[in-house]
Amino acid sequence: MRIVALAALFCSCLGAQNLAFYVDPSSGASPVNALTPLSxxxxxPDTPAGAVSSTVIRIVNAGSAATVVDAVYVGAEAGxxxxxxxxxxxxxxxxxxxxxxxxxxxTFNFTxxxxxxxxxxxxxxVAGASIPMATAAGNGTAPQITLSxxxxxxxxxxxxxxQPNSATSINFGNTLTTDTQxxxxxxxxxxxxxxxxxxxxxxxxxxxxxxxxxxxxSLPTTLGPGSSVTFTITFAPGTATTxxxxxxxGAASYSLMGAGISSVLGDIxxxxxxxxxxxxxxxxxxxxxxxxxxxxxxxxxxxxxxxxSITNPQTTISAVPVSTLxxxxxxxxxxxxxxxxxxxxxxxxxxxxxxxxxxxxxTFNGVLSVGTRVFxxxxxxxxxxxxxxxxxxxxxxxxxxxxxxxxIKFPTxxxxxxxxTLTMAFAPSIANVSDDPAVAFTATNGRQLQxxxxxxxxxxxxxxxxxxxxxxxxxxxxxSFTLAFPNKAPYSQSFTITPAQVQVSSITAVRxxxxxxxxxxxYDNTYSLGQLGFLFYDxxxxxxxxxxxxxxxxxxxxxxxxxxxxxxxxxxxxAMFPVVGKVADIGSVAxxxxxxAGTASQTPVFQ
Amino acid sequence: xxxxxxxxICLGLFASSAVNCQVGTPxxxxxxxxxxxxxxxYGLEGNYIVAGTVAAEAKAASFSEAGGxxxxxGSLTLADSHFATVASTEVSDSDAILRLDGDLNTAIAWLxxxxxxxxxxxxxxxxxxxxxxxxxxxATSVRKLDANTASLLVPKPDTTVVRYVVSLRTGQLKSSTTxxxxxxxxFENGNRILCFKDGRLSVFTQTGETxxxxxxxxxxxxxxxxxxxxxxxxxxxxxxxxxxxxxxxxLFHLYRLPAPRRVAGPVTESAQ
Numbered sequence: 078m079r080i081v082a083l084a085a086l087f088c089s090c091l092g093a094q095n096l097a098f099y100v101d102p103s104s105g106a107s108p109v110n111a112l113t114p115l116s117x118x119x120x121x122p123d124t125p126a127g128a129v130s131s132t133v134i135r136i137v138n139a140g141s142a143a144t145v146v147d148a149v150y151v152g153a154e155a156g157x158x159x160x161x162x163x164x165x166x167x168x169x170x171x172x173x174x175x176x177x178x179x180x181x182x183x184t185f186n187f188t189x190x191x192x193x194x195x196x197x198x199x200x201x202x203v204a205g206a207s208i209p210m211a212t213a214a215g216n217g218t219a220p221q222i223t224l225s226x227x228x229x230x231x232x233x234x235x236x237x238x239x240q241p242n243s244a245t246s247i248n249f250g251n252t253l254t255t256d257t258q259x260x261x262x263x264x265x266x267x268x269x270x271x272x273x274x275x276x277x278x279x280x281x282x283x284x285x286x287x288x289x290x291x292x293x294x295s296l297p298t299t300l301g302p303g304s305s306v307t308f309t310i311t312f313a314p315g316t317a318t319t320x321x322x323x324x325x326x327g328a329a330s331y332s333l334m335g336a337g338i339s340s341v342l343g344d345i346x347x348x349x350x351x352x353x354x355x356x357x358x359x360x361x362x363x364x365x366x367x368x369x370x371x372x373x374x375x376x377x378x379x380x381x382x383x384x385x386s387i388t389n390p391q392t393t394i395s396a397v398p399v400s401t402l403x404x405x406x407x408x409x410x411x412x413x414x415x416x417x418x419x420x421x422x423x424x425x426x427x428x429x430x431x432x433x434x435x436x437x438x439x440t441f442n443g444v445l446s447v448g449t450r451v452f453x454x455x456x457x458x459x460x461x462x463x464x465x466x467x468x469x470x471x472x473x474x475x476x477x478x479x480x481x482x483x484x485i486k487f488p489t490x491x492x493x494x495x496x497x498t499l500t501m502a503f504a505p506s507i508a509n510v511s512d513d514p515a516v517a518f519t520a521t522n523g524r525q526l527q528x529x530x531x532x533x534x535x536x537x538x539x540x541x542x543x544x545x546x547x548x549x550x551x552x553x554x555x556x557s558f559t560l561a562f563p564n565k566a567p568y569s570q571s572f573t574i575t576p577a578q579v580q581v582s583s584i585t586a587v588r589x590x591x592x593x594x595x596x597x598x599x600y601d602n603t604y605s606l607g608q609l610g611f612l613f614y615d616x617x618x619x620x621x622x623x624x625x626x627x628x629x630x631x632x633x634x635x636x637x638x639x640x641x642x643x644x645x646x647x648x649x650x651x652a653m654f655p656v657v658g659k660v661a662d663i664g665s666v667a668x669x670x671x672x673x674a675g676t677a678s679q680t681p682v683f684q
Numbered sequence: 685x686x687x688x689x690x691x692x693i694c695l696g697l698f699a700s701s702a703v704n705c706q707v708g709t710p711x712x713x714x715x716x717x718x719x720x721x722x723x724x725x726y727g728l729e730g731n732y733i734v735a736g737t738v739a740a741e742a743k744a745a746s747f748s749e750a751g752g753x754x755x756x757x758g759s760l761t762l763a764d765s766h767f768a769t770v771a772s773t774e775v776s777d778s779d780a781i782l783r784l785d786g787d788l789n790t791a792i793a794w795l796x797x798x799x800x801x802x803x804x805x806x807x808x809x810x811x812x813x814x815x816x817x818x819x820x821x822x823a824t825s826v827r828k829l830d831a832n833t834a835s836l837l838v839p840k841p842d843t844t845v846v847r848y849v850v851s852l853r854t855g856q857l858k859s860s861t862t863x864x865x866x867x868x869x870x871f872e873n874g875n876r877i878l879c880f881k882d883g884r885l886s887v888f889t890q891t892g893e894t895x896x897x898x899x900x901x902x903x904x905x906x907x908x909x910x911x912x913x914x915x916x917x918x919x920x921x922x923x924x925x926x927x928x929x930x931x932x933x934x935l936f937h938l939y940r941l942p943a944p945r946r947v948a949g950p951v952t953e954s955a956q
Contacts, residue, residue, distance in 0.1 A: 478731045522942035598710040644726045649710040
């Protein structure tokens, strides 16, 4: 057995001998050969009492076997495990295994509690053996910015200066989820400069969870030399679990912790309120932190809605009755709530939605109440960074059978790039007519275009083109353009094409003995063309009849426009007149077309 | 669609019998899209409706009111105005330049690899070998001037355009002249020469007088094909780069031609 123990000790020592220590200002980013080995002595810069100076140390396992580092600590004397209050080690746990070639980082802090020179003996404990790493020295200077707290329940909160970057947390103790634990802190400015506590102090939050069970009370923006300010940190747990956070005062860090507790039997404290945020992440609501429903663009595409769940944990013995569930505050609303009162059985949940829809810019605050549990809500009303666009069309007033160009302009340069959708809609003004197939953007032959706006641009483009060509069709009605960007109220503008007399695009009159043939194309944007008139003239210009020959073509046009419509109000017409006699004597024809908007006439000469 | 009943007319001393009216959907012509086949185009100038496919795999095409001349690898087909095949002939060339700008007798194809002119004489396709070396490579336009002669336009490396007139009886070159003022891609239309260069389409007379200059925002190489008697299709291989050029009142009018819709639209195909 003794041989085995010696062998184990020997192996452990071998492992310890393979550890190398480096000063790592890159916090792990640089290769080890770019680092300076930690010398046997290390001097911290002069540091005010109550403040901290830190350096990152890298422990590298240069051997071929894994090594377990039981602890890294700073002794008050060489080889001593008695800790000095003037130095701390953070960022490394107990019993850390370092694989061959791997490394661990920790932070070595000088935290003078008083003025004067202090020494600390940085050591690593490996397999029960203490390995000296460096002897550190630091000079504590007069205090500058210090922090203290006051609470009979917390050891450190005895009014004395708190040690920053301590491995020991300020423990707020056990607190019911329906309760809060406020602790007063005092920030003292012993420097010769005015400081801004609002920017100096903050609570850390997890990057994936904005909710903190600790809340910081309001702070002034200035604190003069020699002054102090008292503020409160409140622990208000959302659920029965242990919470940790850090109070940052400049570079100094103070660890906070607290334990949320709830009734196991089952009451309102047992309930866990969670919600799914806009990214789909489920978070636990904390009474200490307002639940942000994000930014709502005024006139945007709709409210921001989160789905909330009230869950009674499986471990609770009884169902929990809830008599009130409400949301208050301008812009906030509740949707799909359960009928009141309701009860949540162990292991079950009820859900509802909370929405925020801002009608104006600014910060809005609300309150969600679940029984006696109260959660602050917040949201911001913003305007889109895109200025409001405007449309211009190069054909005014808009008429049919045109290829017009629509331009999208912004009054000022945009501060963001954006992609939007331009949609064109056409509403004919003719009863029982729903569309005109020719109305389309020529680029796609469709009615939607993806519009790009460059950062700093003042125009919208499609495929780099600023002039967006579209066909106006051959039907009277209203063309509406709508430009929609994400998180911005859509912009629409309509253009009316009024009913007009029949428009003739082409017309020919030909003698095809023994016939006269009149051929034309054109459009009737009222779909009401019916009466045709033909008054023939001889080659000397004399009318050949007293009055025009009237032809009622209503049924033919009605069938074309309403039964077999393929081209809106566009039509072709071929009229053939068999003639007995000399067709050569007929010179021209006055041809009239009458629709609901009036009578159009053409006088082609026979060829 | 006929208008009934038949109405009598009286033209002074001329005995009238009846008027016959037909109304219908106006046809603009037919267009070959590089990747979407041959499509009928309905509507009016500047107001087009692209109909369904009438020929899927055409590599070149030319259309008039009388019909269409369509080249697909391996065959040259002449169709009437109802798209019924009038005649078809096998060709071995992989490329062809076509023209049909009037009645079916105006149908002609230039097969550059074989140096052949193939034209319709009213009865059958006639293949005329053209002497090697008489016509430079790179012809962009062919046109049947009459039953016995054809013309070709060839842009030269020095950017000038040469017009060749070839006998359709012998295949011999009858004349070769530089078109005054013309440069770039060239296309003969009646007594006008169209040239595209540097984003501009210029219209010249045969004597070199500039009649019109139209901007054409084409990114790629432009190709012109006859869409109907009075309408030319200008396009590149890039989807969305299509135009129709209408000849009216002596001036050309250029409009954007929409691309075919990718989903079935409300328009169905019918003959002109």
